[in-house]
Amino acid sequence: MLVDINLLPNREKKRPLFTVTLVIFALIFILFTTALLVMYMSLKADVESAEQEYHRLVIERADLEEEVGIVQGEEIGIRLREAIDYTEGLQVPTTIFISDLNMRLPSHGYLSSYNYQNRQTGIQVQFETLEDVAAYVTELERSAFVADVQINSVHTFEHEGETNQFKVIPRYDVSLSLQADPLELRKEERSRHGMAH
Incomplete structure (x- = not known):
């Protein structure tokens, strides 16, 4: 092996x-x-x-x-x-307001212009005497539709007749600023509309 x-x-x-x-x-x-x-x-x-x-x-x-x-x-x-x-x-109901302004004018007073803007109203009014101006302002202060009255200006002018035969009449042209009371005017407008219906 x-x-x-x-x-x-x-x-x-x-x-x-x-x-x-x-x-x-x-x-x-x-x-x-x-x-x-x-x-x-x-x-x-x-x-x-x-x-x-x-x-x-x-x-x-x-x-x-x-x-x-x-x-x-x-x-x-x-x-x-x-x-x-x-x-x-x-907005003021102007017809009511203007009617009130005209109603308070003296017999020989004339509203010659009216302007309303931003709650202020401007008017031009013609009077024969200064007493008429004072009386009108007092009447406006008593009105429920007027909150405030201010006289801006008073100018004198002469109003002549058609012919020279008449005497020259002096007049006063007054510019007023008014602040209307819209709540009272709307209340009056609603009462008038309520009567009409």
Whole structure:
């Protein structure tokens, strides 16, 4: 028999490079997959939380818009009421007012012009005497339709007849500023309309 003598030490076979590389890639793949799975779970929880917050904010926004709509509606209503009140204050039933101004004139007094703008009324009136001017101003102050009377100017002019046979009559041209009382005028207008119906 032959003896088998091996003088070389016994060596294990080297693992092939392919197997080591495969194991390393497998480990990297497992770590990468685990990392992706953890990130996915974290992001999924964040998305769910964000969706819940979004829905809560949408509901809160709708509630706030409703509240703002109510407040704005009230503010618009208030502004509209103020605008209506203001414009009503600017309007005066002029026929009633002019009739009252004419009725209070003395027998030889004449209303020559009338101007109404922004609650102020300007009139030009002609009188024969200064006493007539004073009496007319007193009458206007007594009127329920006039809140304030101011004389702006008084000018003298002469009114001549058609022929020179008549005596020259001096007259007074008076400019007055009046502040009408729109509430009293509207009350009078309503009472007149109530009588007509």
